[in-house]
Amino acid sequence: MTLFAALRLPREILFGKGQRHALPVVARKLGSRALVCTDERFAATAIFAEIMASLQAADINVLVHDRVLPDVPRDTVAVCVEEASAFQPDMVIGIGGGSCLDMAKCAALLITHGGKLQDYYGEFKVPGPTLPLIAVPTTAGTGSEATPVAVISDPDRTLKVGISSPYLIAMAAICDPELTMTCPPGLTAIAGADALTHAIEAFTAARRGSDHSLAQNHVFIGKSNLTDHFALLAIKLLGRSLEKACKDGSDEDARADVMMGALAAGCAFGTAGTAAAHAIQYPAGALTHTPHGLGVATMMPYVMNYNRSVSTNEMAEIGVALGLDAAGRSTDEMAEATIREISRLFAAIGITPTLAALGLAADKLDWTAEQAIGIERLIKNNPRPFDLTAMRRLIQAAYDGDLTASAQ
Template identity: 80%
Template sequence: MTIFAAIRLPREILFGKGQRHALPAVAAKLGKRALICTDERFAATATFAEMVAGLKAASVEVLVYSAVQPDVPQETVAVCVNQTRHFAPEMVIGIGGGSCLDMAKCAALLLSHGGELKDYYGEFKVPGPILPVIAVPTTAGTGSEVTPVAVISDSERTLKVGISSPHLIAFAALCDPELTMTCPPGLTAIAGADALTHAIEAFTAARRGTDHTLAQNNVFIGKSALTDHFALLAIKLLGRSLEKACKDGSDEDARADVMMGALAAGCAFGTAGTAAAHAIQYPAGALTHTAHGLGVATMMPYVMTYNQSVASAEMAEIGKALGLEASGTNIEDHAKGAIEEIRRLFAAIGITSTLADLGLSADKLDWTAEQAFGIDRLIKNNPRPFDLDAMKRLVRAAYDGDLAASAI
């Protein structure tokens, strides 16, 4: 079998302490007018003022939209665009957490192609290139700085909605770990667990073949040699440093590892995609109003156990990346060791262990399973196939905290 690989990434990725200071030079290459999307908290910081001053010194005129809300309510994108269209920006800069980056992508989309955001829900609905986006994350989790996805919430729908298109990939990603130093322990844990889940699901995603039309018809195309490289790097970095960063937010090396881990995980799943843990989180999160990263991480050990029968070799590799000693030659034991280490790590940083603890009610288990099973773009990416009964058993096992039952 010949190697198959595919990857879609920004034109430029800059990572390291102080790389935020490259923003003026990067922006000046794209034009003279920049719309900045951020939130009220970060807009009030001295760091943000310094970044704006740097842009102005580089002769880049700036208009700031600082009303980005968590989970990007779809109606707020129209507000942003209506308030800023007169400025005729030549680029959009997202500075903040994943919601700020997603807002920047969505604003660039509507400024470029018009219409309503709902016109673009789903895959490959964006008709062409959008205004260039520069992504400057201040948290380490979603990987939105490098992915082709923007996730928004729509009051007319129970579940969050995704817009997926290679045209949404940022022009440049500037990742400065110093911007994460003030991130509180709880958010560090949830965001980092989200990133680790991205990496594990990308690495264990189904292999979907080498058909030359695959990547032309699907945004997410399953695992490949290149996505595997990024996924294992993410698992290694997050495995060794996420717990440290949660315990000591001033640990610069741990912060850098976690941010690089989130970046690498984004590089992996942005092409490979995610799978069942994300499918279950969408309805579970909608019902419990809990953070996305918390939900996917809660599900991850159960999904790994469900998938172990067909992905034990990959899970054994995950164990090696996590630094586990590989004594003996039994791959199944190594795979179980990896699952147990993920459970231990998530428990150590405060991730809930069951869907019941997440707040999901027992009478919503079947509905959650039915909704998850219907998210085809994620379910077809799972290495072990599902039918509805299997999904119901998995959701029940995660509710009860019965890891063994999730293997059935």
């Protein structure tokens, strides 16, 4: 057997309680002028003021852009870059949820290479390194601190769009679970379910071969031995602690598990990629205006059941990582139990169970299927192939809440 694997990660990852205090030292190695991207809510907190004071005490001049909006509307990036042009930053620091980190990636890109964001949509359109980026997540979900992707909303397009390039990976990721302690239960659930979906889709992604050109021509290249390691770690941590963190936000151990799980999931899917659950959420989310993490989690049990016939072994391994007892169970039985456990967990933390309950209109199912199957960079990662009929059937099953029908 010839092993093949690929992995693209930040140069430095710091994880643990209090690691935010390392930010000034990490930043000082990159220069003395920092553009900080965050949102209005976090900018108003005492902990943000403390972080800014620590940077200034390290003789780092700071320009704060504190108007990051959810889903990063395209034109808001140009506003941020224009404000920063005279400041001439040496680095960009993103502090906040996934949108804040994605704004920081986009700002670093345009400050360095100019042009418009539209010039970089897709894979490998970024021509070279950008300003160094430090990512400091305050939620535990997107994994953007470790991934090569920035997702934005373009007013000229119905669906959100992505910019995918290894040059967008943060120079350093500083993950301090104390920053997630004030996340409300609903946000904790949606973000954590997003992370668990990342991990499951990365672990069950298709193996795409070992051609030397694969990773040079594609950002997402399917599962490998290295991405599997991170995906299973994420599943283990999220399986044992996501429900706890949602029920008791003051549980420091649970918060640490969930944040480490989100980070590990980002490390996995940043190279392996995601698949059908994400492809369906793009059009479904555009129509229902629901949070990304909620939509992908709604779809996950149905997609797992669709893939079960070709991913039985992987599903069983996921069950073991979740802590299910494999004694006396066949691989098929473990796979079935795994899907039931994911459904149970998501129901326990308040994830919407069907596309109908998510608000998707019945007369939009065909359009949703057509759009989803057209997102090739995700569909090609799915372990079981799709045609339009199969996609339409899966979406109907998720709309009706018929888990059994999703396997057809």
